[in-house]
Amino acid sequence: MPLHLTPEDARRYLESGEAPGPHLDLIGAMAAQAAAAGLRLGLFEALADGPVPLPGLAAALGADPAGLRVLLGALTATGYLTEGPGGYAPTAVARSLLGGYGNTLLFWQEVTAGLWGGLEESVRSGGRTADFYAWLGERPDVLARFQRLLREQAEWLGEEIVDAAPLPDGARRLLDLGGGHARYSIAYCRDRPGLRACVVDLPAALEAGRAATASAGLTGRVELLAGDVRGELPYRGQDAVLLFNLLHGFGEEEAAALVRAAVGTLRTGGIALVLERDPGHRGDAVARAFTSFFELNLHHTQGGRLHSPATVDGWLAAAGCPGTRRHVLTRSPAHVLTVATRA
Numbered sequence: 001m002p003l004h005l006t007p008e009d010a011r012r013y014l015e016s017g018e019a020p021g022p023h024l025d026l027i028g029a030m031a032a033q034a035a036a037a038g039l040r041l042g043l044f045e046a047l048a049d050g051p052v053p054l055p056g057l058a059a060a061l062g063a064d065p066a067g068l069r070v071l072l073g074a075l076t077a078t079g080y081l082t083e084g085p086g087g088y089a090p091t092a093v094a095r096s097l098l099g100g101y102g103n104t105l106l107f108w109q110e111v112t113a114g115l116w117g118g119l120e121e122s123v124r125s126g127g128r129t130a131d132f133y134a135w136l137g138e139r140p141d142v143l144a145r146f147q148r149l150l151r152e153q154a155e156w157l158g159e160e161i162v163d164a165a166p167l168p169d170g171a172r173r174l175l176d177l178g179g180g181h182a183r184y185s186i187a188y189c190r191d192r193p194g195l196r197a198c199v200v201d202l203p204a205a206l207e208a209g210r211a212a213t214a215s216a217g218l219t220g221r222v223e224l225l226a227g228d229v230r231g232e233l234p235y236r237g238q239d240a241v242l243l244f245n246l247l248h249g250f251g252e253e254e255a256a257a258l259v260r261a262a263v264g265t266l267r268t269g270g271i272a273l274v275l276e277r278d279p280g281h282r283g284d285a286v287a288r289a290f291t292s293f294f295e296l297n298l299h300h301t302q303g304g305r306l307h308s309p310a311t312v313d314g315w316l317a318a319a320g321c322p323g324t325r326r327h328v329l330t331r332s333p334a335h336v337l338t339v340a341t342r343a
């Protein structure tokens with residue numbers, strides 16, 4: 001975790017230049033690796049019920065006591081653990097890893113360790129130098145973490161989105177492009193008993209959708225179609241098409257073409273819904289930094305970028321959907337939902 005600096009150290013590292021500020025980033029990067037190792041070892045779970053001394057902890061984790069002592073020292077120095085007479089105990093920061101953030105930390109640690117080498121090459125060339133989805137497809141564990149992140153976000157936002165953007169009266173057909181885990185299709189199908197949905201995504205992503213639709217009892221109403229959304233899209237005459245967190249995986253030209261093709265699947269009066277993280281979102285310093293690094297990952301691993309709501313409006317208008325409605329989601333103010341009707 002970020003080190004707690006005394007005001008004097010903060011001045012020396014962050015303001016006066018007497019000490020190198022980037023040294024703090026180096027320690028932060030090392031701390032993330034150490035916390036990820038702790039998670040994989042089951043360290044934080046083993047400490048969940050109270051302090052445990054080193055020998056007992058090493059036995060419980062099946063770890064070498066000398067190796068574990070060094071890791072515990074690093075995690076204590078960076079604020080994850082405290083050491084007291086009863087042994088090592090987790091701080092509030094470490095407890096957040098057990099409360100769900102552990103999956104997020106492991107996912108991003110794996111992405112940055114596995115894909116961010118050569119970051120400067122994608123900046124120099126302007127094109128991606130890694131392939132996020134191919135890389136994920138070869139790593140079922142990391143893909144499962146990614147799907148869990150998306151699923152949790154969809155379960156949190158789905159209700160608000162269905163309320164904010166109801167489908168046209170009598171809607172019967174919905175196309176969910178890049179909808180992998182199928183949670184948004186499921187939310188709309190639950191809201192509209194007469195609705196059938198088709199999710200189009202890469203084969204690996206559809207595994208999660210298959211399990212979700214089965215457990216929702218919607219196997220017969222949600223079709224899962226493996227395919228590349230940049231190719232010919234299935235179906236015409238749709239009542240609604242979803243482009244949720246999909247456009248940011250592509251550069252401007254491909255994203256605009258995708259919007260055009262998506263609108264082309266709609267009937268007159270059908271609606272296009274676009275959900276994207278807003279690059280102009282003014283959150284706190286942490287939110288601004290995360291959005292910037294999120295976009296850096298898009299550029300480097302997918303050739304993508306965050307497209308502004310105004311840019312998306314322009315693509316929708318050019319595709320035949322003049323006049324859009326925008327909803328900033330109260331459950332995630334960093335996300336904008338754009339709704340447009342095919343004229």
Ligand SMILES: C[S@@+](CC[C@H](N)C(=O)[O-])C[C@H]1O[C@@H](n2cnc3c(N)ncnc32)[C@H](O)[C@@H]1O
Pocket residue numbers: 133150151154177178179180181200201202205227228229230243244245246249
């Ligand atoms: C960031 S996820 C968003 C998933 C879901 N729509 C959501 O909002 O939670 C992007 C999805 O697009 C899919 N995807 C990316 N490129 C694709 C392509 N060329 N063809 C089909 N699906 C693609 C990915 O597999 C992934 O499921």
